[in-house]
Amino acid sequence: MSKQIDIKDLDIFYGDFRAVDGVEMQIKPRSVTAFIGPSGCGKSTVLRTLNRMHEVIPGASVSGEVLMDGTDIYGAGVDPVNVRREVGMVFQRANPFPTMSIKENVLAGVRLNNRRLSKTEADDLTERALRGANLWNEVKDRLNLPGSGLSGGQQQRLCIARAIAVEPEVLLMDEPCSALDPISTLAIEDLINDLKDKYTVVIVTHNMQQAARVSDKTAFFNIAGTGKPGKLIEFSETSTIFSNPDKEETENYISGRFG
Amino acid sequence: MSKQIDIKDLDIFYGDFRAVDGVEMQIKPRSVTAFIGPSGCGKSTVLRTLNRMHEVIPGASVSGEVLMDGTDIYGAGVDPVNVRREVGMVFQRANPFPTMSIKENVLAGVRLNNRRLSKTEADDLTERALRGANLWNEVKDRLNLPGSGLSGGQQQRLCIARAIAVEPEVLLMDEPCSALDPISTLAIEDLINDLKDKYTVVIVTHNMQQAARVSDKTAFFNIAGTGKPGKLIEFSETSTIFSNPDKEETENYISGRFG
Amino acid sequence: GGQSATGEEASGGNSDLQGTLTGIGASSQKAAMDAWTADFTSQNSGVTVNYSPDGSGAGREQFLAGNAQFAGSDAHLDDDEVKAGEEACGAEGAYEFPVYISPIAVTFNVKGVDELNLSPETMAKIFKGDITNWNDKAIKADNPDADLPDLKITAVHRADDSGTTENFAEYLKAAAEKDWDAEVDGNFPKEYGGEAAQGTDGVIQTVSDTDGAIGYADASAVGELSTAKVKVGDEFVELSPEAATKVVDASERVEGRSEGDLAFDLARDTTESGAYPIVLVSYHLVCSSYKDQETVDMVKAWEKFVVSEEGQKSAADSAGSAPLSDDLRKQIEEVIDSIKVEG
Amino acid sequence: MPISTETTEPGPTGPGSTSESGQKPPQSPASRQQKAVVRPGDRIFSAATLIAGILILVILAGVALFLLAQSKDTIAAQISDPSQITGGKGFFSYVWPLVIGTLISAAIALLVATPFALGIALFTTHMAPRRLAPMLGYVIDLLAAIPSVVYGLWGIALAGNLTGFYLWLSTWFGWIPIFAPGADGSVSQTGRTMLTASLVLSIMILPIITSLTREIFLQTPRLQEEAALALGATRWEMIRMAVLPFGKSGIVSATMLGLGRALGETMAVAMILSPGVLTASLVVSGNQTIASEIAQNFPEAAGLRLSELITVGLVLFVITLLVNMGARAIVARTSVKGS
Amino acid sequence: MPISTETTEPGPTGPGSTSESGQKPPQSPASRQQKAVVRPGDRIFSAATLIAGILILVILAGVALFLLAQSKDTIAAQISDPSQITGGKGFFSYVWPLVIGTLISAAIALLVATPFALGIALFTTHMAPRRLAPMLGYVIDLLAAIPSVVYGLWGIALAGNLTGFYLWLSTWFGWIPIFAPGADGSVSQTGRTMLTASLVLSIMILPIITSLTREIFLQTPRLQEEAALALGATRWEMIRMAVLPFGKSGIVSATMLGLGRALGETMAVAMILSPGVLTASLVVSGNQTIASEIAQNFPEAAGLRLSELITVGLVLFVITLLVNMGARAIVARTSVKGS
Ligand SMILES: Nc1ncnc2c1ncn2[C@@H]1O[C@H](COP(=O)(O)OP(=O)(O)OP(=O)(O)O)[C@@H](O)[C@H]1O
Ligand SMILES: Nc1ncnc2c1ncn2[C@@H]1O[C@H](COP(=O)(O)OP(=O)(O)OP(=O)(O)O)[C@@H](O)[C@H]1O
Numbered sequence A, B: 001m002s003k004q005i006d007i008k009d010l011d012i013f014y015g016d017f018r019a020v021d022g023v024e025m026q027i028k029p030r031s032v033t034a035f036i037g038p039s040g041c042g043k044s045t046v047l048r049t050l051n052r053m054h055e056v057i058p059g060a061s062v063s064g065e066v067l068m069d070g071t072d073i074y075g076a077g078v079d080p081v082n083v084r085r086e087v088g089m090v091f092q093r094a095n096p097f098p099t100m101s102i103k104e105n106v107l108a109g110v111r112l113n114n115r116r117l118s119k120t121e122a123d124d125l126t127e128r129a130l131r132g133a134n135l136w137n138e139v140k141d142r143l144n145l146p147g148s149g150l151s152g153g154q155q156q157r158l159c160i161a162r163a164i165a166v167e168p169e170v171l172l173m174d175e176p177c178s179a180l181d182p183i184s185t186l187a188i189e190d191l192i193n194d195l196k197d198k199y200t201v202v203i204v205t206h207n208m209q210q211a212a213r214v215s216d217k218t219a220f221f222n223i224a225g226t227g228k229p230g231k232l233i234e235f236s237e238t239s240t241i242f243s244n245p246d247k248e249e250t251e252n253y254i255s256g257r258f259g
Numbered sequence C: 001g002g003q004s005a006t007g008e009e010a011s012g013g014n015s016d017l018q019g020t021l022t023g024i025g026a027s028s029q030k031a032a033m034d035a036w037t038a039d040f041t042s043q044n045s046g047v048t049v050n051y052s053p054d055g056s057g058a059g060r061e062q063f064l065a066g067n068a069q070f071a072g073s074d075a076h077l078d079d080d081e082v083k084a085g086e087e088a089c090g091a092e093g094a095y096e097f098p099v100y101i102s103p104i105a106v107t108f109n110v111k112g113v114d115e116l117n118l119s120p121e122t123m124a125k126i127f128k129g130d131i132t133n134w135n136d137k138a139i140k141a142d143n144p145d146a147d148l149p150d151l152k153i154t155a156v157h158r159a160d161d162s163g164t165t166e167n168f169a170e171y172l173k174a175a176a177e178k179d180w181d182a183e184v185d186g187n188f189p190k191e192y193g194g195e196a197a198q199g200t201d202g203v204i205q206t207v208s209d210t211d212g213a214i215g216y217a218d219a220s221a222v223g224e225l226s227t228a229k230v231k232v233g234d235e236f237v238e239l240s241p242e243a244a245t246k247v248v249d250a251s252e253r254v255e256g257r258s259e260g261d262l263a264f265d266l267a268r269d270t271t272e273s274g275a276y277p278i279v280l281v282s283y284h285l286v287c288s289s290y291k292d293q294e295t296v297d298m299v300k301a302w303e304k305f306v307v308s309e310e311g312q313k314s315a316a317d318s319a320g321s322a323p324l325s326d327d328l329r330k331q332i333e334e335v336i337d338s339i340k341v342e343g
Numbered sequence D, E: 001m002p003i004s005t006e007t008t009e010p011g012p013t014g015p016g017s018t019s020e021s022g023q024k025p026p027q028s029p030a031s032r033q034q035k036a037v038v039r040p041g042d043r044i045f046s047a048a049t050l051i052a053g054i055l056i057l058v059i060l061a062g063v064a065l066f067l068l069a070q071s072k073d074t075i076a077a078q079i080s081d082p083s084q085i086t087g088g089k090g091f092f093s094y095v096w097p098l099v100i101g102t103l104i105s106a107a108i109a110l111l112v113a114t115p116f117a118l119g120i121a122l123f124t125t126h127m128a129p130r131r132l133a134p135m136l137g138y139v140i141d142l143l144a145a146i147p148s149v150v151y152g153l154w155g156i157a158l159a160g161n162l163t164g165f166y167l168w169l170s171t172w173f174g175w176i177p178i179f180a181p182g183a184d185g186s187v188s189q190t191g192r193t194m195l196t197a198s199l200v201l202s203i204m205i206l207p208i209i210t211s212l213t214r215e216i217f218l219q220t221p222r223l224q225e226e227a228a229l230a231l232g233a234t235r236w237e238m239i240r241m242a243v244l245p246f247g248k249s250g251i252v253s254a255t256m257l258g259l260g261r262a263l264g265e266t267m268a269v270a271m272i273l274s275p276g277v278l279t280a281s282l283v284v285s286g287n288q289t290i291a292s293e294i295a296q297n298f299p300e301a302a303g304l305r306l307s308e309l310i311t312v313g314l315v316l317f318v319i320t321l322l323v324n325m326g327a328r329a330i331v332a333r334t335s336v337k338g339s
C-alpha cells in the first residue's frame, strides 16, 4: 500500500522565480520524513510538488523528476488527478469546505472516489477519521453543522481527518500541528506513528522536538539570501541530523545559532 | 501610552451558543499576558472581544464589561472604530490584503489614521515595522509585489508588521508564531519584549515554553466538555502557573497529563 | 380596441372554405384587421387568417416575394414594384385597392381655444417652425374671433417612419408648395425641427400633456382633444368620415396602371366643397391569379368581406376609419371578381 | 458564506448584550483621542448609500404608483361592467392566457439559457486557456449590447429556418403536448412560434447570467479549490465541491436577473411571435406574452384599452415579485443550515 | 485575485517543465489503480462546457454574419452612389450623429447608474439591517423585470414633470453647452429630451449593475474585512480597503453589462426621446440613438432602407466591441502588477 518516492534534480519555479533548486531525495515507504528549515526556504513548495499541487498556481512550473514507485508523476500521460488520489495532503492553512457540514467535510474525499457508502459505513468512517484527528469528542454533537464554525485548531484537525479518511498511500502534512495545543499535538503525533505502519508520511514542521519525536529521516532546507533559491542542505536519519549533522549550516540551525 | 484592561463577568455567545462564560481578569499596562488552553476552549474568542472584533461575526454577542483604563468599551456611545484604532490585532490566520503590495500592506493601518506621510517617513516606517517582524531581509527587494505571493510564515510576519506599524496601545496576538521557524519565533519574542516597554500585549499561544519565556502573567482556559462553555480556570503570574499552579486542572494541562 | 389575444372560438360557420391566409403589412391596419379576421372567421370557420403587422414596406416586399397571399399597405405600389408584381403574380400583375380611408386629424392643445381654423400655408409654417407663437398674425388672420394666447407653439410630429407622416406631408406639399419645400417621405423632415414622438399614441399623449402643442394623428385616436378645421377652397372643413370619403371620390386614379390597379392620386389640393383632404388611404394588395382554386376562393371571399358594408362598418367601429363609398366599392368588387387561377 | 453586516442583532441568550451603534469615542482623557477626528468620508458614505437605498425604493414606488394610477379605469370597468374589457369576459379571462404565455416563454428561456450560461462561465473561468478567456468575455458583453430590435430581425430570419425542425419535432415527439401539431396536422409555416421566441429570449438573457456567474466563479477562494484538487478531484468534481457551492447565491441572483429580462423583454418577442390564443403546443402559432401584448397594442390604444394594457403591466409586476420570492424561498430552504 | 485555471503555461526559465495534460494513470502495477475509473462526469463536463463555449461563438458569428449579409446593399450603395443613402450624403454622415447620440445617452446612463448601483449594492451588503437587505434585493430584481414599454410609458409621464427642472438648469447652467437652451431661448416643452431618455436608461441598467456588484461584494473574504476592521477602519474605509479592491473586476463587468444594455436599449428610448438632429444641448429636443433609429424606422423600411438600418446595427456592434476592449484595457493597466 505504501510508496517509495524518489526526487531527482527537482527545480521549482514561480513564474520566472526559481524558488527551489536541485532537490535530490529518496523517501522510503512506511517511513516518516520531516522537512525543517527557516520560513520561506521552500518547504511547502517542495511538499506541493509531491502531489502536483504546485502546478495549480498560475505560472508555476517544475523541472526534474519525482518518481513514485519508479513512475515519474510528471511523466507524459500521467493524470495529476490519479496522483492526488494516492497522495493525500494537509495544507498549511486549514481549508475546510465552508458550505459542507463537518461530516460531509470528512467524507468529501471518499465520496470522490465513487465508493458507495452505506449510512453506517459513512458514520463509522467519520468517527474513525475524527477520532484519529482527536476531534471526535469536540464535534460529535454537531456533525451536521458547517465546518466554518470551528476554532482555528479544530479546523486544522478537521482537515487532517478529511485527508486520512481516504487512506492515501502517501500523506503530506504541512505544519499540521501549528494551531494545536500540546494535547492535540501529541494525538496527531500518535496518529502519524500509526499511519506509518501502512503509509508513507512527509511532514513539514517548525518544531524541532516534533521532528525528532516523529520522523525517521529529516530534510533540512535553507536559503542563502533573499531572491536566492531554497536548497536541500542535508537529508539523513533524524538521529544523525539532531545529534551529529554533516553540515555546519544544519548544526547552526538546530542549535539556534543561526542568522 | 499603555492601557490597563479590566474584564468583568464577560459571557460570550455565538448566536445561542455560550462559548465562554464568566471571565474576570485584570491585565496591567506594560505587561505581556499569555492565554493558554486546549483547542476550542475560547482563547481566540476572548481575545477578539478585547477589540470588539467578536461582534463582527453574524449573530455573535457579548454580555459583561471590558474596561480600558476604566471606560467600558462596550458602553453606550463607544465607537468600536476608536477602540480598534487603539487595540491592534494579529489574527490566527494570516490575512494580508491580496490586492495590496507588501509595502501598502504594512502602511494600510497608518494610512487609515489620516496621518500624512512623506515618502521617506513611509519608507522608514515600512522598514522599521518589517525589521521588527524579522521580515525585512526576505522582502526588501520586492516591497512592491503583492503580499499574497509570500510563504505561510512570511504572510504571518507581514501581518505582525502591519499591526505594529500603527503603534497601538494594546496589541492582541493570536498565535503569532504558529507558522514560524525557531529563529523567526525568537525574533518575534524579542519584539514582544520590546513592545511591552510601551504597550500592553496579550498573546495566545500553544507553546508553553513560549508562554513561559515572554509573558508576565498567564491565563489558563479550559472547557469541561463538548457543548459546554469555555472558562477561565486560573490567572496568575506566569512563574506561578508553570511551577506551582493553584488548580489541579492547570497542573494537569501544563504537565501534559490531560484528556 | 382590437381583438384580444384570447380571441373567441369561432362559433359555427356557413361556408366550406378551408385553409390559411397569410398577410403581412401595415401596422396601421392592425386594429381593423383584428375586427375583420374575427368576423370573417366566425363566418368561415375553416379559414385562418394570419396577419403580421410588420409594416407597409415589409408587407409589400414579402408579398412581392411570394411569402404572403395578401399585403396591407399605407401607400400604393410604385412603378418598380408594379413590375415586380408582374413577376410575382403573373401577367396581370398585382391588384391593389383601397380597403379603408383614414382621416388624419390636426389636433391641438391650447388652453382656452376650442376651435381653430388653419389654412395649408399656416399649417406648413407651423410644422416647419416658421411660426412659433400662437398669437402669430397668420393664425389670427384665419381665426379672427379666437382668443389666441401668447404661447410658444410646440409642433409635434411622428418620430417613426409612417404613412401618417407621408400623407400629411403630401397634403402640405400639394396645398402649400411654397412653404413646404422638403421632399415627401415617411419620415418627417429632420431639418424642420420640432418635437417628435413615437407612434400615434405618442403624438396624442405629447399633445395632450403639453400646453401649446399641435400635432397630426389618425383621427380615431384623437379622443377628447380638439381638431382643427382645414381650409379647402374658401371654407374651413371640419373632419368627418363623410368629408374624408369625399376626397377619394374626387381623386383620379394613378395613370398608366392596369385595370385592376385601383391606386389613387389623392386630390390633396381639391377645392370641392366639404371634402377633407388630409387622409390616408390604406390598400390591400392581392395577386391577379393564384395557383389553385381554393386560394382564389378564399382570397375572394376574404377581400369581398373586407370591402363589404359590414366589413367597413366593423373597421369604422374598431379603427375609427371612414367607410368606402358605394361607388368605389362596386369598382373594387369588380376587380376582386376577376381574380382567377393561374394558367 | 461570508456575509458581513457589522450591525449585530443581540443574541437571544445574551440579555445584556451590546451592539455597536453609538458614535462617541470612549471618554479616556489623556490619549490619542484627537485621532478620532470626524471622518467625513464615513459620514458621506453612510448618507450616500442610505440615500441610494431610499431612492431606489422611491423609484420603484413611483413606477408602481404610476401603474396603479393608470389601472384605475380598468378596475372600475371590471367592477361596473366586465364586458367592456377586451375579450368581453372581464379582465381575468383576458389576462390569464397572457400570464401563462409569459411564464412559459420565460421558463423555456431560463431552462435553455441557465445551463448554457453556467457552462460558458465555467469554461471561461476554469477550462479555457488563459488567452481565450477574455475573448469569450468580450463575446458575452457584445451579445448583451445587441439591440432587441436586431435580435427581433435575426429571430425572424431564424424562424424561417426552424420550420423543418419543428415539423420533425411534431412528427417524432408530437405525442408530447408541447410539440403537438396544430388542428390541421401541420406546424407553423412561418416558424414564428412560442418556441422560436423563447429560444431568442434565451440568447438575450444568456449574457446576463453568464457575466454574473463568471464573476462569482472567478472569486472562488483558491484554498477551497486547492482543497478539492488535493483530494483527487477532477476538474468537474472540484467545480462541484468548491466552485458551485460558493457561487450558489450568485447563480440564483443571475437566474433571477435573467428571468426578469425574459419576463420583461418586449421588442424581440413582439417582432418574432405570431400571437394568438393560448395553446399547449409551442410549435404552432399562438400564445402571447404580456410585454409583447403591451408593445403590439399600445401604439393604437387609447382610453380604457391603454389602461387595460397598463394593468396587464401591473400584473407582470406582481408575477415577478411572486416568482422571485418563491425562488429565493426555495433556495433558502435547500441551503446548509447555518452557513 | 484567485484565478484558477489548472492548465499551466510553462514557466519561461523552466525548460523541461511539465504540464498536466495527459489522461493515462501512472503505470504502477500493484496498487489501487482500478479506482482510476473512467470518470464520465468529467468527460461530459469538459465536452459540455466546450460545446457551450463554441456555441456561443457560433451564435455570435451567426448574428454578425446576419448583420453583414444584410448590410451588403448599403455597402454597395455607399460605393456606387452615396446619395441613395438616407440624408443623401452617404452612410457616414448619416450614421455619425446616431453614434454620438448613442454614446452620449449610454455615457450619461452609466455615469448616473454606476455610483448609484454601487451605493445600493454596498448598502444592501454592508449597511442595511439583516432583514431589510433581501427586501432591497427583491426591489432590484423587480426593476429588472419591468418591460421596457412600461419604462417608456413611465418615462413619458416623467418627462412632462421634468420641464420645470430643465428650464431651471438652462437658466442657471445654460453656459454649459449641454444645458444650453435652444435657438429660441427655451427648453423642450415636452421634456422628451436626451437627458430624460438617459435618466430612464440609467434606471433600466441599475438592476443589472446592482445585482452583479451585490453578489461580488457579498463574497468578500471575511478575513480581509476583519483585517481592515481590526486596523480601525470605519465601514467606508473597510469597503475601500477590502471590498472594492476585491470586487474590482466584478464592478468592471457589471458596468460593461450595463453599458451593453444602455447601448442596445430600444423601446424605452424610442418612446421617450423626441429625436432630431444632433445638438450639444441635452435639454432641448434632438439627438437620436442607434437602437431607437432602427426601431422607429424598420416597420416601414424595405430594400435599401432596411439594409441601411441593419448596417447601423452593425456599427453599434463594432462600437460596443471597441468600447469594451478599451475599458478592459484601461482597467488592466491600472491594476496592481502580478495580483
Ligand atoms: N464563528 C463561530 N460560530 C460558532 N461557533 C464558533 C465560531 N467560532 C468558534 N466557535 C466555537 O467557539 C468555541 C471557542 O472557539 P475559539 O476559536 O475561541 O477557540 P480557541 O481557544 O481559539 O481554539 P484554537 O486553539 O483551536 O484556536 C469552539 O467550541 C468553537 O467551535
Ligand atoms: N504563490 C507564490 N508566488 C510567488 N512566490 C511564492 C509563492 N508562494 C511562495 N513563494 C515564494 O517561494 C519561496 C518559498 O515559499 P514556501 O511557501 O515554500 O516557503 P516555506 O518554506 O513553506 O515557508 P514557511 O515556513 O513560511 O511556510 C518564498 O520565497 C516565497 O516568497
Ligand SMILES: [Mg+2]
Pocket (backbone or CB within 6 Å): A043, A044, A045, A092, A174, B151, B152, B153
Ligand atoms: Mg510553508
Ligand SMILES: [Mg+2]
Pocket (backbone or CB within 6 Å): A151, A152, A153, B043, B044, B045, B092, B174
Ligand atoms: Mg483560536
